[in-house]
Amino acid sequence: AQTVTQSQPEMSVQEAETVTLSCTYDTSESDYYLFWYKQPPSRQMILVIRQEAYKQQNATENRFSVNFQKAAKSFSLKISDSQLGDAAMYFCAYRYRGGSNYQLIWGAGTKLIIKP
Amino acid sequence: DVKVTQSSRYLVKRTGEKVFLECVQDMDHENMFWYRQDPGLGLRLIYFSYDVKMKEKGDIPEGYSVSREKKERFSLILESASTNQTSMYLCASSLRGFSTDTQYFGPGTRLTVL
Numbered sequence: 001a002q003t004v005t006q007s008q009p010e011m012s013v014q015e016a017e018t019v020t021l022s023c024t025y026d027t028s029e030s031d032y033y034l035f036w037y038k039q040p041p042s043r044q045m046i047l048v049i050r051q052e053a054y055k056q057q058n059a060t061e062n063r064f065s066v067n068f069q070k071a072a073k074s075f076s077l078k079i080s081d082s083q084l085g086d087a088a089m090y091f092c093a094y095r096y097r098g099g100s101n102y103q104l105i106w107g108a109g110t111k112l113i114i115k116p
Numbered sequence: 117d118v119k120v121t122q123s124s125r126y127l128v129k130r131t132g133e134k135v136f137l138e139c140v141q142d143m144d145h146e147n148m149f150w151y152r153q154d155p156g157l158g159l160r161l162i163y164f165s166y167d168v169k170m171k172e173k174g175d176i177p178e179g180y181s182v183s184r185e186k187k188e189r190f191s192l193i194l195e196s197a198s199t200n201q202t203s204m205y206l207c208a209s210s211l212r213g214f215s216t217d218t219q220y221f222g223p224g225t226r227l228t229v230l
Contacts, residue, residue: 004158006158009156033217035218044120044221044222044223045206045208047218047219050218091158095217102149102164102166102217103161103164103174104159104161106158106159106160108157108158109156109158
């Protein structure tokens with residue numbers, strides 16, 4: 001069975017600095033998607049970034065980038081120039097690309113605190 | 117703009133009551149999902165639906181049922197609420213298809229069962 005592990009329940013970073021959130025996963029499949037979602041306090045969960053496993057290039061969205069290490073089954077999120085609005089719960093998620101099951105497998109989440 | 121709405125942000129019910137949580141999306145998405153979110157456990161899928169009147173059990177369907185009579189609406193039903201169903205409930209929707217499966221979430225309903 002696939003699993004997703006986020007080993008850091010909470011992280012803090014000074015505003016304007018860089019922080020990396022860790023995620024590891026376990027799967028026997030070779031074709032899948034990985035996601036980072038953000039859930040700000042009392043606000044809706046939104047997609048931050050996604051990575052297709054067949055792509056070697058790491059995905060980037062403005063200040064957010066990933067370090068995808070397929071052999072190590074690692075998918076970390078780097079946030080550069082942290083801003084107060086980045087404070088949120090961050091969830092890593094996995095989905096197998098094949099079949100008709102659209103289920104995401106979720107990590108437990110990392111709470112990111114931004115210090116002004 | 118993509119929109120998923122849930123009928124209530126906060127709900128307080130008594131043990132044994134029948135509870136309806138409703139979710140509506142305006143994006144013409146085929147897939148809809150109900151999750152339960154508890155601290156330290158992430159999101160756990162209760163049920164999902166890939167079409168009208170179609171449903172599949174997720175990881176924790178016990179004590180819940182769902183209804184999808186219209187494409188835009190997906191209801192979660194707690195037949196007889198219990199205190200261990202106190203939680204945050206999130207609804208999500210997505211387009212069918214491998215390359216367009218970003219899930220869009222509603223604001224959540226925080227349910228307390230007394």
